[in-house]
Amino acid sequence: MFENRKFPILIFVYTIGIIYLSRLFYLQVVDKEYRSIDALNSIRKEISIPLRGQIYDRSGKLIVANEEVYDMYVIPQKVLPFDTVSFCNLFGIDKNYVDSMLNQAREYSKLRASLFLRQLSKQEYSGVIDAMIQYPGFHFEQSFYRTYPGNTMANALGYIGEIPKKQYEEQEEEYYRKGDYIGLAGLEKYYELDLRGTRGSRLVLMNSKGEDKGSYSEGRYDTAAVIGNNLYTHIDLGIQQLADSLFQGKVGAVVAIEPSTGGILAIGSYPTYDPVLLSGREFSKNYTVLAKNPDRPLNNRPVSAFYRPGSTFKLVQAAIGLGDGVITPSTSLSGNSKFSMHSAGETANLYTAIQKSSNPYFDNVLRRILHNIKETKGESQVALGLAAWNEKIRKFGFGVHLGIDLPSETKGVIPTPELYDKIYGKNQWKYSTIYSISIGEGEYGVNVLKLANLAAVMANRGYWVTPHIVNTVGLDPKAGKKTAVEIHQTGIDKRHFEEIVKGMELVVQAGTGRAAQIKDIEVCGKTGTSQNGKGKRDHALFIGFAPKHNPKIAIAVVVENAGFGGVASAPIAGLMMEKYLKGAHNREAYKQQIMATRYTTVAGKSL
Known part of the structure; x- marks a missing residue:
């Protein structure tokens, strides 16, 4: 008899228990009014x-x-009438x-x-x-x-x-x-x-x-x-603050990288602003003033501003040309170049071409790269060659996100067959239409981070490490979480980069980059000028690394509207590399000279 009644009793007890638990769950978890402690006036x-x-x-x-x-916070319901004055x-x-x-x-x-x-x-x-x-x-x-x-x-x-x-x-x-x-x-x-x-x-x-x-x-x-x-x-505060000094009166950007780790040693955007302006109660007012400044101090130029890479990109053409086998270090090239800066019949080997920044030479190098396609399958040979070239330059970090730990990095723009099809129409363009890309002009949009990364590729002889500012996250630098990074290979043999580096050394020893020289240290570099629209002065570029063997620092400097990289950008790079490698420099008068040099800003005013 008891056994027959036991089962219904258990069901009743369990049912009541479930009802109570469900109500408790609703009050404590689901119902925000009961769950919120703010609902209790006491x-x-x-x-x-x-x-x-x-x-x-x-x-x-x-x-x-x-x-x-x-x-100070306020809870309106608890506010009583008070003496406002x-x-x-x-x-x-x-x-x-x-x-x-x-x-x-x-x-x-x-x-x-x-x-x-x-x-x-x-x-x-x-x-x-x-x-x-x-x-x-x-x-x-x-x-x-x-x-x-x-x-x-x-x-x-x-x-x-x-x-x-x-x-x-x-x-x-x-x-x-x-x-x-x-x-x-x-x-x-x-x-x-x-x-x-x-x-x-x-x-x-x-x-x-x-x-x-x-x-x-x-x-x-x-x-x-x-x-x-x-x-x-990874920031070195010494060279970071030196960059701030050297960029007085200038518009542009600088990025310095430790090639072996990808660690950012310095990253500067100029003109800059005092960071405390956006830290206090006057944030809104100060932000409005900065946002209206025509020189755009809020623009993080190293990762978001676009420039044509100019002659610095000749290093990429050289690496691809050597890797594809269309040139050797001793190859001498000449021809009827369309570039007016050099004579049409100029000849050069790789080393002197890099040292003298020969436009005709690298015009011929890219022509050979793009025509190094055997099977066209009905497609334009130049279009197919450009597509293959595209894949190779992406491995240098161009046209892709490098992965730096900043939220505003841009991929940039690189020449593609699709871009030219859109501009000129499919099969309506040929090499003579796009030849300026051989020297880093034309349809490029490259930020300074990518230029510094190119310098790191050359320093590493063919690979780069994901650039990053932060090394460790945590309360203790020795026990914190390390930033995850990746090694990226260009796929071009190291021996080819060794040949390019020889030319980069000549640039600094006896070429356009002599202003980047450091006593007792072998510096390798490449200058460039970046076209900046009709009627505007070119931007000045320099990329380089030091020392030549076991490099410790790779750097890129862009000074807007400054003309030649060897004059405006190389001195800044040289002083920064010297301070990082030696801990100091004894060229104070030279530093003051660079600091005192002014260039026209993007707003058209002299700083």
């Missing part, structure tokens, strides 16, 4: 913002640090500001905290905290703002600012609050999840007057904030 949830991770150079010098401040005098604000911020807070939520006033210093905070008992509904949370001991790298570092409305509304997890800071550009954006840390929270019991009566449930539900991870970079 309890306030205080958020603890962790310090953002700091950024260091390769020797442990601080580039970006934090200064603790206090932000006294309140405004206390904080140095006006009534319009108070009314505007309270209205915004009410529109957002009457129950949840909204940012009211940002970044009170410790001194300001200590001067007002005792008076806050008169203003229920307002409270402070400890925060920070960024400081810049190195006062450099503004474009690469980026900045933090209030989370954009769209990003706030579309966040997958409810982490950021309205008005919270988030990385908006540069390293700050790329490494946001590492830098931001983990927030803490404290539940505080409040009485009817809004006074703090201690932790809720003895702090059982409180969590501690966890500081953000630091970024330990």
Whole structure:
């Protein structure tokens, strides 16, 4: 008899249990009204913002640090009528500001905290905290703002600012609050999840007057904030700051790379700006001023600005020509060149062609490369040759993302058959239509990072390592997470690059790159001029590396509207390489001379 009744009783008990558990789950997990601690008027949830991770150079010098401040928040429902005049005098604000911020807070939520006033210093905070008992509904949370001991790298570092409305509304997890800071550009954006840390929270019991009566449930539900991870970079602050000095009065960019690791030693965009301008309360006003500046200081030129590579690209043509077997180092080329800078009958071997930057020579090299196609299958031989050439130059990093740890890197533009079909029509173009690409002019768009990477390819004799600024992420540089990188092969034999390097050494020893010479160090380089539109002065280019054997630094310098690379860019590269390799240089007068040299800016004004 009992056994017959046991089964229905168990079903009844289990059913009741399931109902209770389901209701509990709904209240604690599903129903936001019950789940949110903000719904309880007697309890306030205080958020603890962790310090953002700091950024260091390769020797442990601080580039970006934090200064603790206090932000004031308001919960509209808890605000009682108060003396607005006294309140405004206390904080140095006006009534319009108070009314505007309270209205915004009410529109957002009457129950949840909204940012009211940002970044009170410790001194300001200590001067007002005792008076806050008169203003229920307002409270402070400890925060920070960024400081810049190195006062450099503004474009690469980026900045933090209030989370954009769209990003706030579309966040997958409810982490950021309205008005919270988030990385908006540069390293700050790329490494946001590492830098931001983990927030803490404290539940505080409040009485009817809004006074703090201690932790809720003895702090059982409180969590501690966890500081953000630091970024330990490859940057050498010494040469980075030297670049800033040398680029005074100039527009352009510089990138220096450690060839063996791909680590970025310096990355500068000019004109630049003081990074502290986008760190404080005046962010919006300062950003507007910078954005309207015709010289575009907010543009991160090393990874986003386009230039034609000019004669620096002759090194790529030489490598492909040697790899394809259409030339040897001793090959002498001549012909009726269309280039007016050199005589039509000029002859040269590879070394002197690189040293003298012979346009006719490299015109002939590319012609041979593109016609080195045996089977055309009804297609234009030049089009097929250009397609094959395209695949080879992509292996040098052109026309692709290199993978640097910055959010704004561009792939750039390279000549393709599809591009010319679009411009001229299919089968309506031939080599004589596109011959200028043989010397790095024509349909190219290359950023300075790619030029520096080309210098690293030459330094490594045929390969490059994914360029990256950050070496280690973590609280300890020795125990942190290393940045993942990859080695990329060009597919061209090392011995061919050895021959090109001989020519690059001649450029610096006795050619157009002599201004990059360093005493007792073998420097290899290549100058270039980049055409800049009708009626405008050419951009000046230089790429190089040092020392010749076991290279430690590869570099690219572009100075806009400066004419010849050997005059404007090579001196900057030489001084930077010298400081990195020797730790200092004793050419102060020469440095001052370069600093004093001015060129016309993109806005057409002399800096």
